[in-house]
Amino acid sequence: MTAAIYPIIVKDIQGKDVVMEDFKDKVILIVNTASKCGFTPQYKGLEALYQQYKDRGLVILGFPCNQFGKQEQGNEDEISQFCELNFGVTFPLFSKIDVNGANSHPLYQHLKKSAKGLLASESIKWNFTKFLVDKQGNVIERYSPTTKPEDLNVIIEKLLS
Template identity: 70%
Template structure:
């Protein structure tokens, strides 16, 4: 039986707890992010997706992570400032988390088990791995870091109906 991501509560960048159940009825694009990565410019496309589809029910959730090449060394405040100033990010950013290993956030354990990667791998390979989640909290698909957010638009549109 699949697990819904709506069962989790995660700390936002400002420390407030956010129940993912609040996103019931919304399509989610959950992304582990980093500020000093070759894929960092994807923040721009993620923000564009959010702006284009938020009124129809899309929410992008950014989870900064420093597990890949130490590419997210900043504090939560520094990350928020970087994203706002450089990319105009207005979608929710959460506190920095771990996505792999013993200390991986339970949300990410579920995402990885529900949508394994290439050859059934459950680990997240790098920054900007994306998980598409339907309105009921079911993980629909995993996208590689190299997948441009704009190329996921048609799949988002399909879920939004």
């Protein structure tokens, strides 16, 4: 049986289709991001995590979202340049999406059903909510925006081994 995450198609920051199956056999950290948020400095921690573990099979996927305080108003080129120039981001970034509401991307519909938030809520509360997916494509855990990327080292180590 194929994990439900793998057939989902997303668009990268250049607008090209990417099938989540491309990340099969990798540990995946999926994050909804924004450039003008109090949590934006987490880009630095996410990049450090990516550099530390990418050769062992971790991939971090950033999904810009403008649904929280309109903190991601730029277009894809502006977002990409901002992340690269300010935080040296080299992990994959994707086209801007909605994570909540009627236009919620199918990837986020799946993530939210698989790992509910506080009080069993499905909705994403803010930017930099994180979902950890194992090598088989199973959603393992959901982390709040206040969870720092470096706080995930232990669980990532476990999933990579």
